[in-house]
Amino acid sequence: MEAPSRSALFNALPLRLLTLRNRIAMAPMVQQTGLPDGTATEAAAVFYGARAQAGTGLIIVEATAVEPDARCWPGGLGAYLPQHREGLARIASAIRAGGACACLQLVHGGPQASPAVIGGPGWGPSAIPPNSNFPPPRELPRDALSDLQGRFVAAAEMAAEAGFQAVELHGAHGYLLDSFLSPNRNRRADDYGGSIENRLRMLEETVRRTRERLGERLLVGCRVSFFNHAHEGFGHDAFRTILAALERAGCDLLHISCDGWSRTWFDTGRTQGQLAKETVRIPVIVAGSLGDSREAERAVAEGHCDVAAIGRAMKSAPDWAARAHRRLVANRRTGDADPP
Template identity: 30%
Template structure:
């Protein structure tokens, strides 16, 4: 029997198989950050395809801090009925759903929000500084407010019927910004040694656990590394994993990279050892190391392409779940096919527009797949040959429109 088909449980929730859809940006919400029928259609397509668990795309905990247009925001019970409808469709097909809760910190395009905030006022690299502005350093009362926002959002998710949440602590978002010495230059209790830099994550976990029931799953996505010189060290990363495990986390997804060094999209794949490439997953070697240090469930995402490789990873004990992201954007029935021992049909490759600055940022690894989601949500078939340039031009146009709208609304509310 394929390990992929094995059922397992976390707390009181049964996962019917070991395949989890990792979070990917859907960009399907309206300007107010509300979920819609398009979200339901998209997730039902994956549920019908046999998926054991789906982690939603980025869901913001603060409407004032959006990472992109079209992102869902949960900060009150305003959309409880819609969230209940979303949660119910997962239960209909036996698909566990975890809501990825996030605050982008400094990773917001210029003009989208009134301002951006971060642990410290650290600017982006010159290549990205034209897109992302220098943030304002957070005050301590604001830090405490954000911690409570995560707890409030999680409480609403449980009330809606979702089985759990995932804290986005990777890819350069706010939790990750606190963890990294590159973006956290603070000298108070939230910065300095790793014990202080991980405080934000641990306090969020404690607040979420206090606001939800014992049966509610709390997971976290963490970087194995920043992949940037001067970033968080491996020793510090291990300390973070051990601390959040000791605090009681249920599941850790192992990932890596930031917008400035997007290893999560395979951007560092060409530098990996041949032995690592043969094992497929980008972060499997690190997962093997961390497996010896933590007791919670582990999930590895990125690079898997064959049933043999996935089963080998599970058999090794390095991880308990296989995370799949981009292949599911063009094969909604991929889970059923993998269970039937059929490999990924469309190999993931670097999406290029032909515009050097855009291609270096690896932003197409997000928005090209989001374009596929829109088609699936509207009842169309995904198109593996979709033009990256056309997708980018449409995205740029919509982004500019959203930013203009946001500026107008900010002036009106000022």
């Protein structure tokens, strides 16, 4: 049988404000190329621009702090000081010049903020440390939560002014927004703790406020992860509740960080990507062991995701997307063997 001449990985994807040229995303990864004050350097623009020039459809720039106490590591980027705008604009310009969609991931480290960088413990929903590597965080008072949500909105506004076409709110991996979801780390007695509906309120409201303020200028995405909550009793119902709430709040793109895209969950025999696509109508991005382009193609073609996010493989190979095109499209047309 004749091999197909087109790969599902290279189909365009229409979104609310723009169209991705293909289904390949660069996953956000820490680079630590920023100046001490969080300003992005020219090296960051060159790094991301090279991946865009190679044909990547969506570039999600590394976790960028929304305020000084949000910083997680030395050399991280920021989006809260006036001088941050110029460096971010260089990155966005380099990405867009390469034909990719420029997306900035926004983060508050919360209980996982670096004490060495911020000068003390971080902030959390409760004074419970994430692990033995961090001191107990300071518990956020109820009247500070709206202001923190506003920091994400302000950072998203800076992203729009800098030329980014999308933002992604980091609600994964134990950082502030994710820590509110945790029944072990969120022991609040107010309306931001207790039930799953209350625990997701901080993330849901942050997405809604960002979309309401900037929805005409930016796509608003959200990254979540469930593998780090598996030991906390998260089941299929909680998974569905969280994703459905994010869609109602105005999320345009849902990004699921997995510990292996093909792993099945909740005794359903289906992957997180499949379960997400059964729950929401918005496009789903999946990250996790997709460095082989044939695996990425399979994930999209079989309905596990709409976009495959490539992490370490693209960090080490700027031309990952171009290589994937040769392997999955050009070589199939000519009948050539896979490139090395």
